[in-house]
Amino acid sequence: MKKNLKNKVALIIAVLLVFTYGIIGIPSGVSGKALLEAIGNRIHLGLDLQGGAHLILQVEVQEAINADTDNTVARVQQDLRTANINFSQVVKPQPLTRDNTGKYSGKPGLLEIDGVAQANSNAVRSLLESKYSNEFDVAGGTDTPFTLTMKPLVEKTLEDKTVQQAIETINDRVNSLGVSEPKVAPYNLGANQILVELPGISDLERVKSIINSTARLEIHAVEGTPYPNEAAATAALGGSVPPDVMLAHFAGLNAGGNADSVYVLKRVAVVSGTDFRSADPGTDSNTGQRTVRFTLTNEAGERFYDYTSKNVNTSMAILMGGSVREVANIESPIHDSGEIRGTFSQEEVQDLSKLLRTGALPASLDYLEDRTVGASLGADSVKEGVTAAIVGVLVVMAFMLFYYRGSGINANLALFLNLIILLGFMGFSKSTLTLPGIAGVILTIGMGVDSNVLIFERIREEIRAGKAASAAVDQGFAHAWVTIVDTHVTTIVSAAILFLFGSGPVKGFAVTLTFGLAANLFTAVYVSRVIFDAHLNKLKSGEMVSI
Amino acid sequence: MELFHGVNIDWLGKKWYFLGFSLIFSVAGIISMGMHWSQIGSPVPLGVDFRGGTEVQVQFRQTPDVAAIRAATMAAGIKDASVVIYDVPSTNQVLISLPEQSNESSLDAGRQQIVDALQSHYGNPFSVRNVQVVGPTVGHQLEAQALKATLLSMAGMLVYLWFRFQLIYGVAAVVACFHDTLITIGAFALLNRELSLTVIAAILTLVGYSMNDTIVVFDRIRENLALSRKETLPDVVNRSINQTLSRTVLTSGLTFLTVLSLYIFGGQVLKGFSLALVIGILIGTYSSIAVASPMLVAWQEWRGKGKAVSLPAAKRPRA
Numbered sequence: 001m002k003k004n005l006k007n008k009v010a011l012i013i014a015v016l017l018v019f020t021y022g023i024i025g026i027p028s029g030v031s032g033k034a035l036l037e038a039i040g041n042r043i044h045l046g047l048d049l050q051g052g053a054h055l056i057l058q059v060e061v062q063e064a065i066n067a068d069t070d071n072t073v074a075r076v077q078q079d080l081r082t083a084n085i086n087f088s089q090v091v092k093p094q095p096l097t098r099d100n101t102g103k104y105s106g107k108p109g110l111l112e113i114d115g116v117a118q119a120n121s122n123a124v125r126s127l128l129e130s131k132y133s134n135e136f137d138v139a140g141g142t143d144t145p146f147t148l149t150m151k152p153l154v155e156k157t158l159e160d161k162t163v164q165q166a167i168e169t170i171n172d173r174v175n176s177l178g179v180s181e182p183k184v185a186p187y188n189l190g191a192n193q194i195l196v197e198l199p200g201i202s203d204l205e206r207v208k209s210i211i212n213s214t215a216r217l218e219i220h221a222v223e224g225t226p227y228p229n230e231a232a233a234t235a236a237l238g239g240s241v242p243p244d245v246m247l248a249h250f251a252g253l254n255a256g257g258n259a260d261s262v263y264v265l266k267r268v269a270v271v272s273g274t275d276f277r278s279a280d281p282g283t284d285s286n287t288g289q290r291t292v293r294f295t296l297t298n299e300a301g302e303r304f305y306d307y308t309s310k311n312v313n314t315s316m317a318i319l320m321g322g323s324v325r326e327v328a329n330i331e332s333p334i335h336d337s338g339e340i341r342g343t344f345s346q347e348e349v350q351d352l353s354k355l356l357r358t359g360a361l362p363a364s365l366d367y368l369e370d371r372t373v374g375a376s377l378g379a380d381s382v383k384e385g386v387t388a389a390i391v392g393v394l395v396v397m398a399f400m401l402f403y404y405r406g407s408g409i410n411a412n413l414a415l416f417l418n419l420i421i422l423l424g425f426m427g428f429s430k431s432t433l434t435l436p437g438i439a440g441v442i443l444t445i446g447m448g449v450d451s452n453v454l455i456f457e458r459i460r461e462e463i464r465a466g467k468a469a470s471a472a473v474d475q476g477f478a479h480a481w482v483t484i485v486d487t488h489v490t491t492i493v494s495a496a497i498l499f500l501f502g503s504g505p506v507k508g509f510a511v512t513l514t515f516g517l518a519a520n521l522f523t524a525v526y527v528s529r530v531i532f533d534a535h536l537n538k539l540k541s542g543e544m545v546s547i
Numbered sequence: 548m549e550l551f552h553g554v555n556i557d558w559l560g561k562k563w564y565f566l567g568f569s570l571i572f573s574v575a576g577i578i579s580m581g582m583h584w585s586q587i588g589s590p591v592p593l594g595v596d597f598r599g600g601t602e603v604q605v606q607f608r609q610t611p612d613v614a615a616i617r618a619a620t621m622a623a624g625i626k627d628a629s630v631v632i633y634d635v636p637s638t639n640q641v642l643i644s645l646p647e648q649s650n651e652s653s654l655d656a657g658r659q660q661i662v663d664a665l666q667s668h669y670g671n672p673f674s675v676r677n678v679q680v681v682g683p684t685v686g687h688q689l690e691a692q693a694l695k696a697t698l699l700s701m702a703g704m705l706v707y708l709w710f711r712f713q714l715i716y717g718v719a720a721v722v723a724c725f726h727d728t729l730i731t732i733g734a735f736a737l738l739n740r741e742l743s744l745t746v747i748a749a750i751l752t753l754v755g756y757s758m759n760d761t762i763v764v765f766d767r768i769r770e771n772l773a774l775s776r777k778e779t780l781p782d783v784v785n786r787s788i789n790q791t792l793s794r795t796v797l798t799s800g801l802t803f804l805t806v807l808s809l810y811i812f813g814g815q816v817l818k819g820f821s822l823a824l825v826i827g828i829l830i831g832t833y834s835s836i837a838v839a840s841p842m843l844v845a846w847q848e849w850r851g852k853g854k855a856v857s858l859p860a861a862k863r864p865r866a
Contacts (some may be wrong), residue, residue, distance in 0.1 A: 048816070056685060168724070188688065204678075368682040377604070377676040377816075384814030391812055392805035399801060435816055436745050442809050443752065446802030447759070454763070454799070457794040483766045487759040488606075489708060493753035494700045498748055501696035503689075505745070506748040 005537070008530045015522075016417060019424025027189035042427035044181075045199075048505050049382050051375030052199035053207060056368040057170075059192045063363040064162040065155060066096045069297055070268045072132070072148070073111060080113075088115025091243040109150030111136070116146060140384035162363050163192050163422040170196060170365075173210050177201070193368065197504075204372055213366065218272035222315035222327060226250070226261040233262045243267070247337075248317065250324045254280045263324055265317055270307050275300030281349040282339065290349045292340045301336025309333040327467060385438035393419075396449055404456055406546025410531045414523040418448050421519035422512065431515075434508030446515025447491065450523035454480040459547055469545050473532050481525065488517045556787045559781045559844060565837035569726060576733015583736050585773070591736045594743030595679050599686035601657040604677035605665065607639045616641065616669055623664030625657075634815050640676065643708035647683055677688045694702055700751050701725070704758050712765060716763075719842040720761045723834040727757045731826050734844075747819040753827030756802070760795060760835040767791050768843070780847055784840050799832040 027038035047054050060416065069092065076090050083515060098110040116124050121141050128138045128146065136148040162188060171184045180196045187195035201207055223245060227233040233247050234240065241247060250261040275296050282293040296304055308330050318326045318340060326340055397415065401408035426433060459476030492514050499510035535545060580590035605611075613630050620628040625645065633640040635857055658678055665673055667668040701721050708717035735742060767787040775783060806828060812820035847856040 030595065058684065059679055193686075279687035326638055366682075367680070369685040370678070370680045372675075372678040374676045376606075376674070381814055381816055384812060385817075388809045388811075388813035392808040395804050395808060396801055399804070403797070408832070436748060439809055439813070439820060442805050442813075443802070446798075446805035447756070449801050450759070450798040453794050453797050457797075461790070479770075483763055486711060486762045486766065490704055490758040490762065491752075492704050493707065494751050494758075497696050497700045497703065498751050501692045501699075502748060503744060509745075509748055509752075 005530060005534055006272040008526075009534070011184040012417070012527055012530060013394070016420060019421045022424030022427035023420070025427075044430060044432045045378075045382070046432045046437065046505060046508055047199060047371075047378075048373050048435045049198055049378050049385075049433065050199045051202065051373050051378035052197065053201045053204050054198075054369075054371045054504070055196040055204075055207075055211075056187055056370070057166075057196065057211075058366040058368050059163050059166045059194060059196045060104065060106045060363045060366060061159040061162045061192050062096055062108055065150065065158055067269070067272060067363075068158060069108055069111060069150065072136075075114065075131070076111065076128075076148070079127060079131060083123065085120045085124060085127075086115070086117060087113055089244065090114075095243065104211045109155055113146040114319070116141075119439075141177055158196050159192060163194065166363065166365065169196055170211055172196065174198065174207070176209065177210065194365075200375070202372060202374060204370060218269040218319045219304075220246075220248075220265040220267075220269050220317050220319060221311065222317050223264045224265065226263050226327075228261070230262050235262055237264065240275075248319060248324050248538070250327075261324075265319075265324075270316065271296055271304050275303075282410075284339070290346065292349060293341065294338055296336040305333055305335045355371065381435045385435055389438055389442050389445075390447055396445055400449065400452070406535070407456055407459075407532075410528055410535075411449060411456070413531060414452060414528045415445065415449060417527055418444070418516065418519050421523065422516045425515040425519065426512065431511050432504070432508055433512070436505045436507040437508030437512045439485055440509040440512030441516060443513060444520065448516065448520040448524060451484045451485070451520055452481055452528060453479070455524070455528065456547055459545070462547070463544065469539055469543065470536050473529075473536065473545065477525065477529055484521070484525065489523055492517055550687050554792055556785075556789060556792075557786050558785050559841055562837070562841040565841070569581035569730070569834075569838065573726070573733065574731050576730055576736060577593060579733060579736040591732055591742045592739060594741040594746070595644065595681055596740065596744045597686050597690050599681045599683045601661070601681075602679045603643045603658055603661050603675060604633060604673040605641050605643060605673045607677050608657070608672045609639065610622070610636055611639055611641045612670060613641070616643065620661065620664045622668045623660065625660055625664055628661065638815075647681075647686065689744060693744070696751060697728070697747070698744035700754050702731065706752070708758075708762070708765075712769065715843060715846050716765050719839045719846070720758055720765070722842060723761055724754050724757050726838050727753060727827060727830045727834050730830050732821055734826050735819075735823070740819055740822060743819055745817065746823050751819045751828065753824060753831055757831030758835060760799070760832055761839045763795065764788055764791055764835050764840060768840075778798070784844055788836055788840060795832060795835070799828055803828050857860040 019361075024035060024038040024040060025042050028034045068421065073090050073092070077087075079088075080087050090111060090113050092106075092110060093112045094107040094110055096104060096106040110119045113124070124146060125141050127139065128136075128148065132138065135154045136150055138146065138148060140146045167184050171182070174182045174184060174196065177198070179201055181199060183195070183197040185195050187193040196211070198207060199465050224236070230247055237245070244267050245264050246267045248263050248265055250263065276294055280293050282291045283289065284291050295301075312330050312332060315327050315329055317324045318328065335515070390534065393415070397408075397412045400411045400415075404411065405541055421439070422441065424447060425431075455476050457473050458480050462472035465467075493512040495513045495517075499507050499514070502510060532545070583592065584590050589598075611632075613632065616630045617628065620630075620643070627646050629644045629646075631642045634644045635641070643661050645661070658680060662675065665671075701724055704724065705717040705721045708720050729755065732742070735746070742862060764787060767790055768784055770834070771783050771787050771790075778786075803825065806821055806824040809817060813821055821840055
């Protein structure tokens with residue numbers, strides 16, 4: 001009984017063409033070079049095959065919360081003064097601190113208002129509740145001082161926003177390096193981490209300095225004169241650092257050769273980070289020195305004007321990454337644009353402007369992990385992986401021909417189509433091919449051929465039991481189908497778990513394995529069947545399949 | 548051509564040999580893991596993914612001398628640098644590692660220190676092929692993730708098999724997988740090979756693969772149970788194994804050949820990965836015959852005291 005195979009064959013050829021397109025798109029020519037180029041456009045190579053840098057950064061979101069509550073401290077003080085209520089101080093009783101392993105501790109979201117007279121208690125409470133209860137939980141006031149605690153939901157939103165902002169800023173900065181296809185993305189859900197992948201970059205130092213150096217940019221009011229070291233400064237403050245000031249070291253270049261200077265600064269920044277709107281390199285008209293001109297946002301500009309009007313002839317310090325970069329005297333009120341003078345080199349001025357322009361990072365970044373794969377290692381890996389794959393394919397094909405004779409051709413055709421579909425899938429879905437991914441392809445070859453072996457062995461059994469050719473083929477496929485589904489599903493399940501838990505290269509492995517096995521379900525069963533049927537059509541009655 | 552025609556081996560009869568074989572390898576592995584634990588604090592040497600630290604892969608123009616390299620790092624003031632041969636003499640590559648630092652920012656400096664030390668104190672021209680700097684946070688995260696993934700995998704398999712067959716089939720298969728994982732990791736301990744993230748991926752894959760194998764045998768057992776009411780369970784199991792032997796050996800053989808090709812030609816980066824697969828495939832095949840099947844029979848005997856074929860007829864396959 002001859003089956004009508006024309007439709008099925010057409011389907012298979014259509015699939016072949018579609019997935020070949022997935023691999024090479026529409027190539028510009030048929031030469032080897034053009035084809036390789038076309039493949040390169042469609043299939044992306046992972047960092048371990050291309051060479052490049054991979055970084056995982058931790059965003060210290062606590063700093064952003066800290067900065068936000070610093071602002072709140074200033075606003076609360078302002079509000080209480082405007083309402084003519086006496087108080088001794090508004091502080092953070094557990095300020096954010098960092099030990100020397102880099103771990104943060106303290107509760108930056110907790111504010112305390114001290115020294116409120118009992119009589120004013122109600123007034124203060126209604127003031128706090130009317131203005132701050134959206135973001136903070138108000139407590140205390142009767143026996144204990146008033147406290148404002150940032151609501152957990154607000155904290156979480158602020159953390160997410162900080163990470164998002166960091167990603168955008170890093171993206172901008174990294175793009176300016178001219179890397180093709182950089183990747184900056186959140187990593188490890190909920191842990192406030194960022195993944196940065198830069199193919200082709202081998203000099204990490206410049207990348208890191210671009211990404212990380214300007215952690216936070218702030219302007220603080222300076223109190224008094226600088227001291228030679230922290231001990232002297234602390235002594236001058238009366239033995240311990242009061243909660244409303246902080247100490248910072250001078251890290252600028254225009255120091256008069258002094259060993260170190262420690263400044264006492266007001267803890268709350270006048271303007272910081274996101275208040276800066278733009279920055280450009282410039283030159284001082286008087287001295288010809290290189291400068292950086294900056295502008296602030298409108299709202300920040302008003303605050304700055306307010307502050308500078310009240311504080312003419314005092315000093316303010318410009319901090320970058322927690323170190324004092326420049327100290328300037330306020331000669332007259334400044335609105336929203338200013339100039340940072342210092343002994344900068346050309347590159348420093350440009351980098352500084354770029355950093356200010358792309359918006360200062362809202363919080364500092366720590367490196368958790370970085371890996372660089374050199375381009376030569378990448379190229380070697382590609383060569384080795386592909387060699388292993390080719391050897392694997394040839395060995396399997398040779399064996400199938402030898403052991404199953406005519407049907408071996410069947411299996412090999414199915415295998416070939418399997419690989420085309422697999423690679424086509426990768427091209428269409430823009431998945432990344434990694435070195436373990438190539439291993440996944442090799443494993444697919446081995447496991448894919450398993451399905452054929454299952455079917456063929458069953459057919460042999462049926463033939464031994466005396467069935468005719470087409471009945472044997474029928475039974476072989478029918479019985480093997482169940483087992484094929486079971487085995488493929490279990491392997492795909494472990495591949496799925498690998499995909500969820502694995503890092504980049506391992507994800508690549510899970511992807512190729514899954515695609516390969518899915519494709520196998522089609523080729524080993526449907527395509528093999530069609531080829532068998534075509535062969536059966538040609539058999540004379542009584543003849544047996546070659547298996 | 549046909550290799551396994553009319554085979555009739557009494558597999559279950561040999562179960563004590565199999566048990567002995569498995570025990571020897573398991574115990575050897577466990578002892579080796581114990582020794583490693585007392586020496587380095589983990590059962591198997593851990594790759595830089597897990598232990599954290601800095602690892603620099605350096606390729607030299609001339610054959611590198613490990614002692615000289617170590618001296619060079621000491622001369623530059625670097626303590627605790629470990630120098631390990633990666634691929635000598637074919638490509639003259641060496642791995643230089645610094646241990647985990649508790650402070651993530653000092654990890655980074657380590658890489659530059661190593662490069663500087665080599666430049667100033669060791670005259671062999673070199674190029675840096677690969678650098679990995681892993682902070683303690685990531686290292687611990689990865690450990691937790693790898694463990695979770697492995698356990699989840701096995702749990703998933705158990706559920707799937709429970710659904711398609713019966714619970715005892717699932718348990719027997721999971722025990723076989725556990726056995727395979729134990730022996731493979733034991734082999735890594737015995738051979739003193741590092742466990743990295745890709746090796747964990749290989750182990751998860753061989754869990755899936757071992758399941759595959761076991762399922763093929765179980766499928767046949769299920770089919771035969773449905774057909775035959777008079778045979779004893781051990782006979783059915785034996786027959787099923789013999790019937791699927793051809794397929795089992797062939798597939799494992801073919802997959803083994805492809806993975807062997809990977810081990811030989813696939814380069815150094817994947818060595819750990821391909822080694823895990825090479826061992827895993829062999830053991831996975833072995834365990835379907837020698838561990839999972841006897842377990843089925845043993846459970847039934849313990850439960851039914853030798854009654855005839857009475858594994859609750861596994862659910863009809865929904866094809």
